[in-house]
Amino acid sequence: MNNELNYIEINRALWDAKTKHHISSAFYNMDNDGFINGATSLNEIELGLLGDVKDKTILHLQCHFGQDTLSLSRLGAKATGVDFSEEAIGKAQELNKQLGLDAEFICTDIYELPQKLDAQFDIVYASYGTIGWLPDMQQWAQIVARYLKPGGKFVFVEFHPVVWMFNYDFTGVEYSYFNKEAIVETAATTYADRKAEINMQEIGWNHDLAEVLQSLMNAGLRIDIFNEHDHSPYNCFRNMIEDEPKRYRIKGLEGKLPLLYSLVAVRA
DSSP states (O other): OOTTTTHHHHHHHHHHHHHHHHHTSTTTTOSTTTGGGTOOOOOHHHHHHHOOOTTOEEEEESOTTSHHHHHHHHTTOEEEEEESOHHHHHHHHHHHHHTTOOOEEEESOGGGGGGTOOOOEEEEEEESSOGGGOSOHHHHHHHHHHTEEEEEEEEEEEEOTTGGGBOTTSSSBOSOSSOOSOEEEEEOSBTTBTTOOOOEEEEEOOOOHHHHHHHHHHTTEEEEEEEEESOBSSOOSTTEEEEETTEEEETTOTTTSOOEEEEEEEEO
């Protein structure tokens, strides 16, 4: 079995390892003065697109260790989080119990989710660094559509594919904008803790905007909102500066580079 075919096992091992570092990192703000004490992990962009989620059913795809899922639960939603990392889902379930919330968590690769979950939701949500770990956008979009009630909406915030064209220092273009092939690399560390020693293989894909949007439309969804953003709410790349509160940009490329895009797609 080649690496591309084995990507789930390779990436799952990577994210199990990353989760152990992420839980204790300042990046995820898990201490008693932060998330544990009520701070939300949701940002301005997604909150604006989600709207009032009280009493809404929400499926959160690729939820990591559940911070956003639990933040949605704190806002009154009935939230279900999905992730393929056993380490992450175990922590999410622990936090759900510790915080006295009623979120649910499912450990599975999202392509296999229909084998484990038979339901529909008011909102399907995914954000920040998710689809780059998935090879097939058509199948992904079908999963999104499968879990939306008629009239339900998909809320999506993701790093812009232009970002993934650059080398890690943003000094030159190294990768294709288009989904040409699997990108196999070694993850030396992790964005949440640059001092962590990971040194594990990772496999990802770059998905251009047309691939993402057309896949959603092919799945029967209507794109109602689409925006591109020149900032990130996270200091997650090298050479970033915070030139506005919670708005990070690449130093020297401020205002010139799209870092995020966001959309709302509706099931008719």
